[in-house]
Amino acid sequence: MAYEYGSPSRPIEETLTAIQAWLMEVYRAEFLPAHRRSPRRARRLRRIRGWEREIGHLVSGIDRIRQETLPCIERDVGYVFQDPDGLFRILMDSSTRRLFFGILEEFPEDALPFPAKDIDILGRFSDDAQALALIGDVTLRLKILSGPHAGVPGLASLSDRWELHEQKLGLLCRHHPTGRTLEREKETLAGAVLGLLYVEGGIDALRAAVPLLMSGGPV
Secondary structure, three states, rough: OOOOOOOOOOOHHHHHHHHHHHHHHHHHHHOOOHHHHHHHHHHHHHHHHHHHHHHHHHHHHHHHHHHHHHHHHHHOOOOOOOOOHHHHHEEEEHHHHHHHHHHHHHHHHHHOOOHHHHHHHOOOOOHHHHHHHHHHHHHHEEEEHOOOOOOOHHHHHHHHHHHHOOOOOOOOOOOOOHHHHHHHHHHHHHHHHHHHHHHHHHHHHHHHHHHHHHHOOOO
């Protein structure tokens, strides 16, 4: 699925796996025993190793979403998404900006074995959830529910049903919101899934999912 700033040249999981493998190669090539490392070399090795591990966590999370979360959503809404990358983008946490933009700052573009644009795009995925949630909300209010002032019910509970917040893809040190902040994040994630449903499947696909909002159970 194409967005305003495009998609990576390869699927997200494939792109991340390639970045992880390359970072490990760089780490091995630059590795020196501790007693021979300058402070600068030690800091660089720690950064590279940390990035490699965090990307490994992202790859594991994507595999879990593909195997568990995506089939559950598709079963509930009665629609098979064209590309799982759409959901992966929605669930990319804002903490990943630091990861991907840090890699771009560390390495010159000609040292990368893949387009720098791909890493830059990965770092901007966390904007997708807000944009798609707005699309889903406006479409529901204006085209499906009872007018622009109609409320969109059940989004937080729908997020809980699909465990969207628990499946977010991000750094282990990301914040853990509570209260109304947590509820808003859940609503955004569920709304973004509905927005993606509309973008891919059109108004009929989104309309078919409305009973799920009302009942809190399968359509």
